[in-house]
Amino acid sequence: MTQEWTQYLSKAGAQFENNTVIHFGQLDEERQQALHGDVITDLSHFGLIKVTGSDAKTFLQGQFTNDVRQVTAKLSQLSALCSPKGRILFSFRLFKRDDAYYLLLPRESVESMLKRLRMYVLRADAKLEEVSESLSRIGVAGANSTQRLTDCLGFAPPIDVDASLTENQVTVLRILGTQPRYLVFGETLQNLWECVTQTAHPAGAAVWQLLDILAGVPQIVPATAEEFVPQMVNYQVIGGVSFKKGCYTGQEIVARMQYLGKLKRRLYLAKIDTATVPQPGAALYVATGEQSVGKIVNAAVHPDGGVVVLAVIQISRAEADEIHWQSQQGECLQLIDLPYSLLEYN
Known part of the structure; x- marks a missing residue:
């Protein structure tokens, strides 16, 4: 989380604990809005790994449970990295932006996953780096979230689950949920936050966890x-x-x-x-x-x-x-x- 983004969220009422937004002063109301309204959530408690290089696709294909060849600027996917015994070590979402692959996973898992992946790079032309401080990330969910994002971004977000779209340096992913849910990535998202919060309720990390659970989407920690x-x-x-x-x-x-x-x-x-x-x-x-x-x-x-x-x-x-x-x-x-x-x- 950049200092600028932290300061912005603090002025918006965010309460922090271990660099995670836990709530915006009304946790009970935030939880209710998650089920019956629209919410917007800072996702800085998730980290980002960026993978570039001419061998990036081939390298990742040999590591992950899902078919990396299907990931494009228009399609993201859930995936995992397993041990040789087939047990999940890390679960994450993989997406593509500006010809680079990005992995979104719990912040506490980033360092160990980077270490694990670098063991297998060898001579492959694949560069792995943490970029958690480079891209802001927010989650938007609720029955009206599609229209709200359309109004605030100036373009319609993707409709199908796992679909991806990048316009004006903002990447939007549709993900599984009991109501429409989106992940949004960009270098600066203050204007988008201000626009969406005109009708959506800001919420902390626990609310996004609640929505993941109700959607039946597990997160390995x-x-x-x-x-x-x-x-x-x-x-x-x-x-x-x-x-x-x-x-x-x-x-x-x-x-x-x-x-x-x-x-x-x-x-x-x-x-x-x-x-x-x-x-x-x-x-x-x-x-x-x-x-x-x-x-x-x-x-x-x-x-x-x-x-x-x-x-x-x-x-x-x-x-x-x-x-x-x-x-x-x-x-x-x-x-x-x-x-x-x-x-x-x-």
Whole structure:
């Protein structure tokens, strides 16, 4: 986050904690607006990695779960970097802007991902650098967000999920959501923020996390790195993995799970009646066993009370037993239908 952008948001009422906007003074109202209105969110808690060079596409293609060849100025994608055992180390969104590839991922994961990727560059003409301070990034969501962005940008944002568009040095990505949601990137976004906030409510990072969870989109953080293969977090359903692209790190394990194995765990959306937000990686249990049957992936406070979570749970247990957080006698998870089809599991 640049100093100029920080100062601008501070004047707009932003409250910061560890360089993250936690709220704009009305957290409860921000959460309500996320469900029933339009919100705009600073996304500086996500970092950016830029990849350039004549071998950038080929290099990234050999590392990521998705088909990098499909990423263009008009199409972004969810993707992941796996360990040789096929477990997700980092999840991110990949997009293209000015002939360079950009990875959007949690800020706390940027340094370790750069280190991991640089291990494999070798002689490839591929330059990797953190550019979190170079591009501002905001999220806009809500029923009226498409029209509001059209009015404020002077051009219509992309309509289809994963579509991308860059005009006047501003890049807009449509992403999965229960209502229209957009990621916006630009060197300076103050004018856009001022325009959108005429009708949209500014909100903190936790509100964007809430919208990701309700959309069924998981975010792998350091606490859950190497815990899940892509199919466990529904990546084959939400467009985060390609089974036709060829080799990449961990590909053999991921493909074997898809074609020869039986998926025993998957991602669930659930609500817990608690005032305490579970941490990523927290264990889940059934009342009759001491062994964990799942883990929390992400969690956020829900405006109607309690918290909502994305959790990877043993399918057989989720279908037959009550799932408890923290212990065999802990709070129960109330499973909720995800906003996308899971027919692929049948």
